Amino acid sequence: MKVFIYALSTCPWCRKAKQFFKTNNIPFDFVDYDLQSAAEQEKIMEKMLKISGAGSFPVVLIGNQVVVGYNPEKYSEILGLKKGAIA
Amino acid sequence: MKPGSRKKALRYFFQRVVDPLGYKFTPDEEMADFLLEQEVILEQKHGIPFCPCQGLTKNREENMKIVCPCIPFHREHFDAMKRCWCGLFVHKDVTNPDELPQIPVSQIMRKEG
Numbered sequence: 001m002k003v004f005i006y007a008l009s010t011c012p013w014c015r016k017a018k019q020f021f022k023t024n025n026i027p028f029d030f031v032d033y034d035l036q037s038a039a040e041q042e043k044i045m046e047k048m049l050k051i052s053g054a055g056s057f058p059v060v061l062i063g064n065q066v067v068v069g070y071n072p073e074k075y076s077e078i079l080g081l082k083k084g085a086i087a
Numbered sequence: 088m089k090p091g092s093r094k095k096a097l098r099y100f101f102q103r104v105v106d107p108l109g110y111k112f113t114p115d116e117e118m119a120d121f122l123l124e125q126e127v128i129l130e131q132k133h134g135i136p137f138c139p140c141q142g143l144t145k146n147r148e149e150n151m152k153i154v155c156p157c158i159p160f161h162r163e164h165f166d167a168m169k170r171c172w173c174g175l176f177v178h179k180d181v182t183n184p185d186e187l188p189q190i191p192v193s194q195i196m197r198k199e200g
Contacts (some may be wrong), residue, residue, distance in 0.1 A: 008139065008140060008141075008142060010125040010128065010129060010139035010140070011125075011139050011140040011173070012118060012121055012122065012125075012139075012140075012173075012174075013140060013173070013174070013189060014140070033142050034142070034143070038145075041142070041143075041144075042144075042145065045142060045144055048142070052191060052193070053191075053192070053193045054191065054192050054193070055141055055142040055144065055149075055153075056140065056141050056142075056172050056189075056191070056192070057140050057141065057142060068189070068191035068193075069188065069189030069190065069191060070188075070189055071188055071189065073188075
């Protein structure tokens, strides 16, 4: 299942989300919104507002599911990880 | 001003703002320190200590709603979570901030609606 994270470099919850997938050996791609050009940020924010309706980070796409915020239980549930997956 | 001094100043100022709103700093000192540090960096870059977990846009009016402490602009959302989005502030009765997940605003408004 493809995983993509919309993140901010300043956000500790975005870091925790990235760490969750690293620790559980799940490959993922990400973009740090605040480190992009203004034009790119505009495109990303447009997508995020469509997906989540807000500019709050992190937004995690797992397959066709969207999880707004750091929510390791939800990530595990969607990925079918056993209870006790490392958060 | 040195980042350490600015962090202290923000902490002093924020405390006075959030206390009457029923909030306090998260008891997770490490998290509070990290978030304040990010806010000092954001303030150095933009002139304003924005929330480190919400994205700035070209819309100044919207950006003003994520100036820390942004509780008044997101009252219903944050009161439902008992924390602000980044977790720098929690309700005064919270002792374990780890038990408070981030809940998207769309989910909370759906529940209430």
